[in-house]
Amino acid sequence: MDKAEKVSIIEQPLEGLLYDLDLMPEQCKSTIANMRRTAVEELRKEIEQLRKEKEWLVELMYEKMCESPISLKDYKNTIIDMMQQALKEKE
Numbered sequence: 001m002d003k004a005e006k007v008s009i010i011e012q013p014l015e016g017l018l019y020d021l022d023l024m025p026e027q028c029k030s031t032i033a034n035m036r037r038t039a040v041e042e043l044r045k046e047i048e049q050l051r052k053e054k055e056w057l058v059e060l061m062y063e064k065m066c067e068s069p070i071s072l073k074d075y076k077n078t079i080i081d082m083m084q085q086a087l088k089e090k091e
Contacts, residue, residue, distance in 0.1 A: 053090075057082060 061079055 053086060057086060 057079075060082060061075075064078055065075065
């Protein structure tokens with residue numbers, strides 16, 4: 001089976017789906033582009049949210065470190081606990 005046959009086999013069900021959705025192939029290309037754009041926008045929002053959460057955790061860690069001097073091992077455990085708590089709250 002050559003490459004053209006493989007492509008036609010893959011495209012056939014997709015074309016049927018597109019027509020089921022009342023989309024012409026040209027519309028599909030712009031629809032796929034819009035879906036990709038939307039996905040990128042969602043990823044950017046998620047990255048920005050993660051950045052904000054990281055900044056919050058860094059500020060919280062700094063406050064904790066300033067409140068009471070503790071060993072590095074205790075800092076590590078505190079950081080792990082705060083991150084786990086933040087993940088639980090996010091869920």
